[in-house]
Amino acid sequence: MFCRDCGEKLALRYMENEGLVPYCPRCEKFKFPFFPVAVSMTVVNRAEDKILLARHTGEEDFTLLAGYIRKGESAERAIPRELKEETRLPAVKWRYFASRYHSEKDILMLNFIVTTEEQEVTLGEEIEEVRWCTFDEAKELIRKNSTAEHFLLGVLPELGKSKRR
Numbered sequence: 001m002f003c004r005d006c007g008e009k010l011a012l013r014y015m016e017n018e019g020l021v022p023y024c025p026r027c028e029k030f031k032f033p034f035f036p037v038a039v040s041m042t043v044v045n046r047a048e049d050k051i052l053l054a055r056h057t058g059e060e061d062f063t064l065l066a067g068y069i070r071k072g073e074s075a076e077r078a079i080p081r082e083l084k085e086e087t088r089l090p091a092v093k094w095r096y097f098a099s100r101y102h103s104e105k106d107i108l109m110l111n112f113i114v115t116t117e118e119q120e121v122t123l124g125e126e127i128e129e130v131r132w133c134t135f136d137e138a139k140e141l142i143r144k145n146s147t148a149e150h151f152l153l154g155v156l157p158e159l160g161k162s163k164r165r
Contacts, residue, residue, distance in 0.1 A: 011025065040151055053141055065083060
């Protein structure tokens, strides 16, 4: 492992309350590992009674829409950009729901409930198919034992509450 600022080989050094942390002897600083972050979007229509699921190119299962947060970008800016890139749909509004470490890609996922217009979707390069689903259909289609399923199953009671208000 090398310092991302100067290129010097890092050594593990003990840091109080942190344990062993990579340290750059040239910069004389601890260098915590870079950790990628992405947004996961539970995309719903305005009535919040349908969820948009996507099947990515080359994959069998449906998942939620997601995308990496770019360097210098906030999660709030990544949401409309990613939704537009993948579906050409506008993000009308969004609210934070939950986070989860996604070990498959070694990434922290921030899940948001994103409202958009229920309209025909123009697919980007990464998506082969999308479907507007009822809650029950979404539970059936979503990739089992996945981070997407974890978020979906957590969001459904929240969406049900907003319907009863």
